[in-house]
Amino acid sequence: MLSEMIHFPFFQRALLGGLLVVVMLSLLSFFVVLRKISFAGAGISHSALGGVAIGLALGVNTTLTATLFCVAVALAIGFISRGGHLAEDAAIGIMLAGTMALGIVLLALSGGYASSLFSFLFGSILAITATDISVIAVYCASIVTLVLVFFKPLVCASFDEELAQTAGVPVAFLNYLLLVLISLAIVASMKLVGIILVSALLVLPAATAYQLAQTYRKILVLSLASGVLSLLAGLVLSYRFDLPSGATIVLCACGIFALGFAFSPKRRKKAQTQGG
Amino acid sequence: MSGEPMVKIEGLWVWRRGNLALQDVSLEIGRGTFVGLMGPNGGGKTTLLKVIAGLIRPDKGKVSVVGPTRRTVGYVPQEQAVDPQFPVTPEDVVEMGLYGSLGLVPRIGARERSLVRRALDHVGMGEHAGRRFGELSGGQKQRIFIARAIVGEPRLLLLDEPTTGVDARARDSFYRLLSQLRSDLGLTVILASHDLEVVPTQVDEIVCINRMVFVHAPPEKIGESDALSRAYGCELEFMAHGTYPHRVIRRHDEPARPEVEPDA
Numbered sequence: 001m002l003s004e005m006i007h008f009p010f011f012q013r014a015l016l017g018g019l020l021v022v023v024m025l026s027l028l029s030f031f032v033v034l035r036k037i038s039f040a041g042a043g044i045s046h047s048a049l050g051g052v053a054i055g056l057a058l059g060v061n062t063t064l065t066a067t068l069f070c071v072a073v074a075l076a077i078g079f080i081s082r083g084g085h086l087a088e089d090a091a092i093g094i095m096l097a098g099t100m101a102l103g104i105v106l107l108a109l110s111g112g113y114a115s116s117l118f119s120f121l122f123g124s125i126l127a128i129t130a131t132d133i134s135v136i137a138v139y140c141a142s143i144v145t146l147v148l149v150f151f152k153p154l155v156c157a158s159f160d161e162e163l164a165q166t167a168g169v170p171v172a173f174l175n176y177l178l179l180v181l182i183s184l185a186i187v188a189s190m191k192l193v194g195i196i197l198v199s200a201l202l203v204l205p206a207a208t209a210y211q212l213a214q215t216y217r218k219i220l221v222l223s224l225a226s227g228v229l230s231l232l233a234g235l236v237l238s239y240r241f242d243l244p245s246g247a248t249i250v251l252c253a254c255g256i257f258a259l260g261f262a263f264s265p266k267r268r269k270k271a272q273t274q275g276g
Numbered sequence: 277m278s279g280e281p282m283v284k285i286e287g288l289w290v291w292r293r294g295n296l297a298l299q300d301v302s303l304e305i306g307r308g309t310f311v312g313l314m315g316p317n318g319g320g321k322t323t324l325l326k327v328i329a330g331l332i333r334p335d336k337g338k339v340s341v342v343g344p345t346r347r348t349v350g351y352v353p354q355e356q357a358v359d360p361q362f363p364v365t366p367e368d369v370v371e372m373g374l375y376g377s378l379g380l381v382p383r384i385g386a387r388e389r390s391l392v393r394r395a396l397d398h399v400g401m402g403e404h405a406g407r408r409f410g411e412l413s414g415g416q417k418q419r420i421f422i423a424r425a426i427v428g429e430p431r432l433l434l435l436d437e438p439t440t441g442v443d444a445r446a447r448d449s450f451y452r453l454l455s456q457l458r459s460d461l462g463l464t465v466i467l468a469s470h471d472l473e474v475v476p477t478q479v480d481e482i483v484c485i486n487r488m489v490f491v492h493a494p495p496e497k498i499g500e501s502d503a504l505s506r507a508y509g510c511e512l513e514f515m516a517h518g519t520y521p522h523r524v525i526r527r528h529d530e531p532a533r534p535e536v537e538p539d540a
Contacts, residue, residue: 034362149381156372160358163424166329166351168376214408216363266361 002232005239014125014192014245017133018231020140021189022205025198026227027147028185029206030220031178034158040077040179042199043092045186047073049103049195052120057106063135063187070183073099078179082172123194123246125235132191139188143181150174155216193246201227204253211257211264226256280342282307282432282464283328288337290323297323299488301337305466305481307431310458312479312495313468316508319486321468322354325434328466341432350425352418354436354468360410366420367405370395373424395427396420398460399453415446419453426461433457435467439474451478 005011032041051069055062073095081088107117147154157164157174165171182202189198209222234249261267283305290298298320305311313321326332327339329351341348370392375382396402399419404412412420418438425433439447451474457463469475476482476495484491484504491504498504
């Protein structure tokens with residue numbers, strides 16, 4: 001099936017774009033799960049709708065406005081959670097609802113409410129263009145490079161902020177950097193999987209890997225493998241059964257997570273220990 | 277106090293979340309001294325350690341530590357609120373203690389690996405270097421955090437409640453390790469603790485604080501005033517204890533805040 005599909009140019013573009021997105025999101029999902037900030041990921045991804053709608057309303061590039069808007073929301077979440085001005089989940093919940101509502105109102109005012117909304121919410125991986133792939137490639141290269149450069153300090157700050165601070169690690173800078181990278185990855189991925197489903201791919205790859213591995217090196221490898229497998233399986237199944245691609249990819253990622261959870265050596269070991 | 281001060285604190289005032297945590301604290305800690313920082317819950321011990329470690333900025337007053345703070349101070353915080361499932365090895369944890377001194381993009385070479393190995397050996401955890409951190413016992417984790425604190429070759433080691441929740445055997449082993457580290461590395465140590473029985477038997481000096489300093493003296497001179505009782509807000513007395521050539525303090529009842537004017 002895959003060998004047959006690979007001859008179609010639209011599928012080649014979907015595969016290439018999908019791989020770039022999966023690499024970015026799987027790498028970042030490692031930190032999202034490690035730091036337990038999946039709700040922040042969901043908040044930033046939903047706010048992308050506000051950014052896109054501003055672009056449409058002003059008649060400027062939506063990727064640019066979505067990027068600026070998501071980065072601003074990410075920095076605001078970081079500032080609020082660090083400053084202790086408001087509980088982090090409350091701040092994210094307010095921003096998620098407020099920015100999404102802004103997006104819906106602006107889309108309705110600009111006249112393209114139903115079609116635009118569905119496309120941004122759920123994405124259309126099979127409709128991406130070569131230009132889309134170039135943009136995603138630039139985002140992906142920047143994100144992967146920055147994560148790899150700051151990988152060790154990011155792990156250190158995720159392990160224990162106070163200890164990292166005592167050792168002289170710039171914890172605040174790293175926290176903001178991670179949130180900005182997450183928002184860039186969300187903007188780059190939204191055309192493919194949509195802003196609703198992108199937050200799932202920011203969690204599922206690493207959550208699956210955590211079930212199966214115990215060192216961060218293995219978790220990273222398994223996270224990437226799980227992301228790529230979800231993409232391939234999702235694309236094939238969506239083509240074969242004429243299903244929405246983004247949602248099918250996420251469902252495959254959920255299925256792989258369920259398998260990982262069922263066969264998790266960690267979970268079985270814990271169950272054995274508790275059972276005496 | 278012995279020699280030139282390692283830590284000098286002058287007129288320190290700190291407010292935390294609107295409450296006065298430290299009031300006009302002035303202290304000098306000599307190089308190589310082992311200081312027990314004692315006082316009731318909420319008395320400002322942790323705040324004082326964090327100010328010395330550079331984690332909290334004083335609202336008023338001055339704190340100076342000899343040398344550049346990041347490289348001079350090793351800090352082992354209270355209650356390691358670390359996720360036991362965090363996917364790191366003890367070797368990774370100790371290596372993290374070097375990142376601050378290696379810049380924003382730390383590169384771990386042969387020298388750094390050797391420092392990590394040496395720190396792990398120093399605390400007797402060399403053979404556990406590759407295990408999963410979450411598998412270690414509480415005492416072993418504590419040793420790893422000490423290794424992490426000393427890997428950057430600090431001059432001053434700050435320990436916050438290091439023996440809370442460990443059994444008597446692990447506690448004795450901890451103090452033996454600390455004594456060995458002090459003699460091997462020439463460390464100045466400030467240890468915050470509630471342990472009124474054991475700490476006075478181990479340290480060179482006791483600083484008793486409850487928002488402000490009530491007494492700073494060698495353990496054998498502590499009983500000469502009622503400062504300790506005033507700091508704890510209850511009656512304390514010294515008594516002879518076993519065959520050790522020292523005295524211990526027996527606490528009578530619940531600690532209370534001293535009567536002090538917050539804005540004097």
